[in-house]
Amino acid sequence: MPQIVQKSRSVSRRSVVCSGLAAPAVIGTALLGDASPAAAFRDNVTFGDVHILRFLAALEIIEADLWEQYNEIYGIQDSEVLGGSGNPTFTKALARLDADMSQYVHDNTEDEVSHFMFLNAYLQSKGARPIDLGPFRNLVGSSAAGSSGKKRITNLMQLTVDTSWWTRYRSRTANPDLGGTFAPVIPGLLNGKFPAIPRNNGDVANSDHVQAIANTAAFHFGTIEQGGSSLYPQLAQRVTSPEVLRILLSIGPTETMHFQTWSDKAGNMIAVTDPTNGLMFPDPGSFDGNEDLQANLIMPEPTVFLSSSFPVCSIIRPTETDDAAARAFAGLKASGLFIGQSDSFFATMNDLAAKADRARRGEQGERD
C-alpha cells in the first residue's frame, strides 16, 4: 500500500473544496500548513478510489431511479420499496414470463437502493462527499395507473435496447475485449424507441402492445444488469484500498445474480408483434438447436479470455478496464435512458466517469 502524503502547502482551499474529495478536517490541516504525513481520506482510501466510488454511486442512483419506475408498474409496493401502486394489466403481462416477476422486480429495486445508499454512506465515512443527483430529477415519467407520477432522472419510454448480451454470453469463440461483436437477439429493439413501461393509460388499449411493452422491459432488465456485471470487475482492477476492493467485489456479483435471473426470464418472452410500431418478439422455441440463441443456455459459455493461446474459460465479459466508466455511461446514453436530460446532467456524469477512468491502482490520484 502506498503511503498517502498530504502536501498541505500545495493544495489550495478552492481546489479541495471544489473537488468534493476532502473532509473538513483535512482542509483545516491544509490551511494550518501541517506538513506531517496524513491520509487524505481515512484508512488509506485514495483519491482514485473515491473517484471510482463516486461514479459507481451515481450509476447506482440512476439504476435505483429506473428500477423504482419498474417497481411502481410491475413490482410489489411495500415498506421495503415505496412508491406507486402497481398496474394490474402490465403486471399480468410480465407475469406471463414467470409468475414471480413482480417479486424479482421488487428485489432488484431494493438492491439498487441499498447499493447507492451504502456507497454514499461509505464515502462520507471516509471524509468524501456523497453523490446527489437530486437536481437532475426533472423528467416527467409515466402517467399510467400505478405510477407515482414523481419526477425522474431516467426515461423508460423511448428505449433503444441492445440485446447483444444474449449472443455474447452464448458465444464460445468471441470476446468483446478481443474484438468480438455480437448480434442482438431482438434486432427490432435496436431500431427504434420503445416504451418499457406504459406511457399513459392509452397504452393499455391493445393487448399485443401491452405484451410488447412487458417484453421490452424483460429484455431491458437484462441489458441493465449485464452492464453492472461488467462494470464492477472493470473498475475493481484500478482501486487501491483493499476495503474498497472488497466493496466492488461484493456488490458486483449481486449485479450478476440479477443478470442471471433476467437472462433466464427473457427466454420466456411471449411471441408477439406490436401493432402500433411493428416491434417483433419471436417464439423462443424457434431458437432450439442453435447454440448462439437457444433460450435455456443461460449460463455463460466458455470463451477466449486474455489470449487465444489459453484454453477457453467461462467468464464475465467484457472486463477490459480502460475507459470502462465512460463506456458504461455512453452505453446508457445511447439507449435513450436519458432522453430529456439537461446538458449539465451529461457534463456532471461525463466528469465523474472521466475521473474514475483516470484512477490507477497503487496511485493516490488526482484531487480534482
Ligand SMILES: [Fe+2]
Ligand atoms: Fe446496483
Ligand SMILES: [Fe+2]
Ligand atoms: Fe443493478
